[in-house]
Amino acid sequence: MQTLTDPNKTRPKTTQPQPPHRDGTQHHDDVPDAKGHTGVYDAIKAMVITHELGPGARIRLEPLADRLRVSNTPVREALIQLAAERVISDMPKAGFFTKDISEAETRDLYRLGQHLLDWSLAAATRNRQIPGLLKPPKLFDIGDRLADLPAGSIVEMMDDLFNHIARQSGNADIVHMTGNINDRTHYIRLQECTLVEDMATDVAALCALYYARELKALRPALNDFHEKRLALLPDVIRAVRQARTERHIRALQKQRP
Missing domain, CATH: 1.20.120 (Four Helix Bundle (Hemerythrin (Met), subunit A))
Structure with a gap:
């Protein structure tokens, strides 16, 4: 058994600009400006599926919008779409959460x-x-x-x-x-x-x-x-x-x- 892969150093392909590596590696402090719904959706999904946003945790809308340098609206729309796709969970009266490992x-x-x-x-x-x-x-x-x-x-x-x-x-x-x-x-x-x-x-x-x-x-x-x-x-x-x-x-x- 080897050391587990650091999820913060591995990103899937998205519509966002990517460095010239097959694995799309990008440091989380260098998230590019997300343009439009698709860009915001791709950026958030990448954070979720690599566990850059930790599993079983509440997704706070405002800090995420600040990080992506967009308003709250496209972030909320992206989270609604990800919840509909069962990539994240939407808890009534509690908000959006990343899913734990099952x-x-x-x-x-x-x-x-x-x-x-x-x-x-x-x-x-x-x-x-x-x-x-x-x-x-x-x-x-x-x-x-x-x-x-x-x-x-x-x-x-x-x-x-x-x-x-x-x-x-x-x-x-x-x-x-x-x-x-x-x-x-x-x-x-x-x-x-x-x-x-x-x-x-x-x-x-x-x-x-x-x-x-x-x-x-x-x-x-x-x-x-x-x-x-x-x-x-x-x-x-x-x-x-x-x-x-x-x-x-x-x-x-x-x-x-």
Whole structure:
């Protein structure tokens, strides 16, 4: 087991300007001005799904608006949208809260994502003679040293793969649900990439099968990939919670005179 990924050093792709790194790394003190609803939404979602805004905590609207250098209105609108997408919680008369880590919810999301991707590949296999089949992209460079890829890059590659497979279904609901599952499992998948050996190799192998259009081979490989992650999920959740407890203890110790 290795050290957990620092969520404050890993950001997903958004519509905001990003440094030229695959993982979109950006220090939280350098959040750019969020322009429009989409910019505010993307910025807040990035803070939530990486746990830059800690899990199980109340989201205070005014400080967040000040940090993004916008008025309260676009922040409130973004939080309402994120709550509707179940990325955060909206508690009546209490406000908006980040969601705590839940093994049961993560397991259900993994299983649902697995079924959606398998359905999409089945549809692509049935319809591969139709000109509308999307050309699979090359999601990694075979010359890359996979062992050196940061967790954010691996998760980005996973997101790109899952999103593109979902598009093969031709079903907008499946595309939307797959993206939502990616968002809601982002943090746990970041930690998996740090804690689970060969994660980058496993993801790259799936990407290679997809790029080669080996869809019949990809279906069982993708199912095996999900089953492996589901089996390891309790250990990953336990490690995440232990690390969070240790950080809390260290913070309390620093506060002592």
